[in-house]
Amino acid sequence: MSYEWDFAVVFQNYDLLLLGLINTLNVTGVSLLFGIPLGLFVALLRLADSKWVSRSAGIFIEFFRSTPPLVQLFWIFFVLPILFDIAIDPYSASIIAFSIQSSAFFAEVFRAGLISIDRGQWEAGYAIGMTRKQVLRRVTLPQAVKRMIPAFLERIIELMKTTTLVSAISYSDLLFQANDIAQQTYRPLEVFSVVAAMYFFVLWPTSVAARGLERRLAVSGESTAA
Amino acid sequence: MEPILKIEDLHKSFGRLEVLKGIDLTVNKGETIVLIGSSGSGKSTLLRCVNFLELPSQGCIYLKGILQGTEKSMKSGKTNRVYHESQLCKVRTQVGMVFQHFNLFPHMKVLENVMEGPKTVLRISQKEAEQRALQYLEKVGLADKSQSYPARLSGGQQQRVAIARALAMEPDIMLFDEATSALDPELVGEVLLAIKELRDEGMTMIIVTHEIGFAYSVADKILFLHHGKIHEAGTPDEVLVRPKEQRTKEFLAGHNQFQIPQHSE
Amino acid sequence: MYNWDFGIVFSNWNVLGIGLLNTIKLAALCLVTGLSLGLLVGIARYSKRKIFNWPASIFVEVFRNTPVLVQIMWFFFALPILLQTQINAFSAAFLGLTMNTIAFSSEIFRGGIQSIAPGQWEAGKALGMTYVQQMQRVILPQAISRMIPAFTNRGVELVKMTTLASVIAFGELLHQAKTISTIYFNPIETYTVVALIFFVLIYPGTLLVRKLEKRADQ
Ligand SMILES: Nc1ncnc2c1ncn2[C@@H]1O[C@H](COP(=O)(O)OP(=O)(O)OP(=O)(O)O)[C@@H](O)[C@H]1O
Ligand SMILES: [Mg+2]
Numbered sequence: 102m103s104y105e106w107d108f109a110v111v112f113q114n115y116d117l118l119l120l121g122l123i124n125t126l127n128v129t130g131v132s133l134l135f136g137i138p139l140g141l142f143v144a145l146l147r148l149a150d151s152k153w154v155s156r157s158a159g160i161f162i163e164f165f166r167s168t169p170p171l172v173q174l175f176w177i178f179f180v181l182p183i184l185f186d187i188a189i190d191p192y193s194a195s196i197i198a199f200s201i202q203s204s205a206f207f208a209e210v211f212r213a214g215l216i217s218i219d220r221g222q223w224e225a226g227y228a229i230g231m232t233r234k235q236v237l238r239r240v241t242l243p244q245a246v247k248r249m250i251p252a253f254l255e256r257i258i259e260l261m262k263t264t265t266l267v268s269a270i271s272y273s274d275l276l277f278q279a280n281d282i283a284q285q286t287y288r289p290l291e292v293f294s295v296v297a298a299m300y301f302f303v304l305w306p307t308s309v310a311a312r313g314l315e316r317r318l319a320v321s322g323e324s325t326a327a
Numbered sequence: 328m329e330p331i332l333k334i335e336d337l338h339k340s341f342g343r344l345e346v347l348k349g350i351d352l353t354v355n356k357g358e359t360i361v362l363i364g365s366s367g368s369g370k371s372t373l374l375r376c377v378n379f380l381e382l383p384s385q386g387c388i389y390l391k392g393i394l395q396g397t398e399k400s401m402k403s404g405k406t407n408r409v410y411h412e413s414q415l416c417k418v419r420t421q422v423g424m425v426f427q428h429f430n431l432f433p434h435m436k437v438l439e440n441v442m443e444g445p446k447t448v449l450r451i452s453q454k455e456a457e458q459r460a461l462q463y464l465e466k467v468g469l470a471d472k473s474q475s476y477p478a479r480l481s482g483g484q485q486q487r488v489a490i491a492r493a494l495a496m497e498p499d500i501m502l503f504d505e506a507t508s509a510l511d512p513e514l515v516g517e518v519l520l521a522i523k524e525l526r527d528e529g530m531t532m533i534i535v536t537h538e539i540g541f542a543y544s545v546a547d548k549i550l551f552l553h554h555g556k557i558h559e560a561g562t563p564d565e566v567l568v569r570p571k572e573q574r575t576k577e578f579l580a581g582h583n584q585f586q587i588p589q590h591s592e
Numbered sequence: 593m594y595n596w597d598f599g600i601v602f603s604n605w606n607v608l609g610i611g612l613l614n615t616i617k618l619a620a621l622c623l624v625t626g627l628s629l630g631l632l633v634g635i636a637r638y639s640k641r642k643i644f645n646w647p648a649s650i651f652v653e654v655f656r657n658t659p660v661l662v663q664i665m666w667f668f669f670a671l672p673i674l675l676q677t678q679i680n681a682f683s684a685a686f687l688g689l690t691m692n693t694i695a696f697s698s699e700i701f702r703g704g705i706q707s708i709a710p711g712q713w714e715a716g717k718a719l720g721m722t723y724v725q726q727m728q729r730v731i732l733p734q735a736i737s738r739m740i741p742a743f744t745n746r747g748v749e750l751v752k753m754t755t756l757a758s759v760i761a762f763g764e765l766l767h768q769a770k771t772i773s774t775i776y777f778n779p780i781e782t783y784t785v786v787a788l789i790f791f792v793l794i795y796p797g798t799l800l801v802r803k804l805e806k807r808a809d810q
């Protein structure tokens with residue numbers, strides 16, 4: 102039962118893996134680019150005074166949190182094109198799916214951050230004549246964002262892990278490339294092990310940073326007011 | 328002369344709970360009004376209606392003769408007033424407020440806290456805002472702390488910064504809601520002193536406080552609020568020394584540490 | 593305008609039914625195994641002894657910081673070569689999802705145990721309890737009630753993750769849907785119905801997490 106390891110095939114295909122990694126980072130990054138602002142927007146709707154607006158935002162959040170990301174991705178990739186008679190390539194489908202999906206999670210992070218800010222901060226802003234927008238931009242959001250950084254990093258890690266699903270619709274991310282190489286070389290053990298390690302060495306430092314920040318914020322107490 | 332503030336038949340309800348049940352009040356320029364009353368009597372609510380942190384349910388508020396809000400007739404045949412954000416922001420620049428818990432912006436330095444209003448709201452230049460902020464920090468004796476973050480300051484210092492922040496808007500009237508209640512006893516004095524100085528300079532103020540001795544010494548007029556109404560009003564001597572109403576007497580009896588200071592002036 | 597036709601989906605209800613059962617079976621099995629072993633790993637992580645702490649920490653870090661789908665693929669394609677045996681899709685999915693659940697739930701256990709005031713340990717010690725007794729009689733009963741929202745959340749995540757097993761052709765709900773939609777060319781209806789089934793399955797869990805978290809906050 103001695104297996105002869107042979108990593109040569111992996112190194113021979115390093116360019117394909119590298120391309121895969123770049124594609125993975127691309128999908129992650131672009132989805133964040135859309136997902137974070139969209140998440141803030143949804144969070145503000147969720148916190149709106151109007152019950153209708155708030156409830157609709159709530160439904161949006163709940164729906165995307167309560168269906169599997171892979172189902173969402175399939176729906177957007179297979180259903181949307183027929184429904185609207187448009188062509189959607191795997192990359193666009195992935196970006197659409199993960200932007201929307203992560204926005205639902207980011208909305209929750211933003212909302213939690215904003216409601217953790219003392220009401221007195223809003224009032225102090227209003228009391229010197231600021232508009233709601235000004236208070237948000239200058240007073241409450243900056244404080245909230247600082248508290249949200251660990252949760253943000255955690256969401257980013259989750260998102261990057263979730264992007265592996267794009268391989269199921271044949272977008273050539275890192276996992277897809279791995280599968281490809283494994284099938285061509287009959288060396289799945291080496292290929293999948295190396296690819297797992299590649300993910301690990303991108304994600305692990307991020308998670309260490311997230312925890313470090315969390316601890317630091319916890320120590321500083323993050324106290325507002327008295 | 329035009330009063331700075333005039334309130335007519337002000338009502339405020341939270342759901343079914345009517346907290347203010349018809350308040351009439353006139354505040355002239357340079358006057359210091361002190362509001363006293365037991366917990367839950369509606370003091371904070373009244374103060375917060377003046378700068379519209381709470382919107383009145385009914386009644387009129389005039390600031391420098393201008394009736395605030397716009398009239399809207401309701402289905403019931405009654406008329407009510409609606410308040411738009413842009414109007415409210417403008418009013419609030421003319422009314423300064425100091426909170427019980429200071430509510431300084433913890434992510435800004437002391438100087439930035441004081442500059443924030445002039446810069447963001449009044450839109451004066453960075454340099455002017457800075458000068459103005461320093462001037463008011465000087466006034467409350469904290470110019471040397473301008474580069475510190477609020478968390479580094481004692482409660483009393485924080486509250487004085489909050490006073491400077493409100494003053495920097497150069498308001499027509501200042502509101503103080505239990506500005507010393509959250510402070511350790513030894514820090515109360517410095518804040519009361521700062522308020523007293525403001526009065527001596529002729530600032531118009533409404534002060535909510537439980538410090539009856541302080542009320543006696545600064546007030547031109549004392550209002551005793553009870554169950555959402557002004558139950559008794561008059562000079563400090565009339566209300567605090569010779570109260571007519573039973574409720575007022577009971578309230579004052581509860582503040583037995585209060586002693587009328589000997590007249591030294 | 594597209595002509596919706598749910599007839600085919602409904603006439604294939606038994607295909608989806610099998611999928612749904614497989615989804616539930618996989619999720620339930622992984623949850624039970626994952627939480628039980630998660631407790632052990634969590635305690636090992638909490639331990640100050642390096643022989644327990646280190647392996648547990650490495651395990652947790654590896655499985656938390658690699659994608660589940662990579663784990664599943666590894667168990668399906670790579671592990672059989674290492675062991676020189678066949679591993680079917682169900683086993684690979686089970687292994688991947690369970691390891692993942694162990695890693696995440698061990699962190700919940702550890703956090704829960706840490707959140708108990710040191711005085712509780714000391715009180716147990718003062719009564720002459722052993723370490724195991726303190727853990728079992730004093731600490732865990734208090735910690736577990738605090739951890740319930742987090743565990744419920746794990747359950748929700750797990751149900752969502754079972755869809756990944758479709759990638760290695762395990763016949764869970766999404767895979768069954770894929771089959772129907774390839775045969776009948778009706779992805780719209782099939783995937784819409786499946787999305788709704790998942791929502792109905794998962795949403796009560798999401799709601800429950802909300803409720804429990806709110807109650808824990810008070
Ligand atoms: N936003 C609100 N929603 C509902 N009820 C409120 C709200 N704000 C105040 N109240 C109620 O209105 C009543 C008066 O409150 P207010 O804060 O004005 O009293 P106060 O005289 O300032 O008391 P204290 O001395 O305790 O500060 C209380 O019964 C309070 O519970
Ligand atoms: Mg009050």
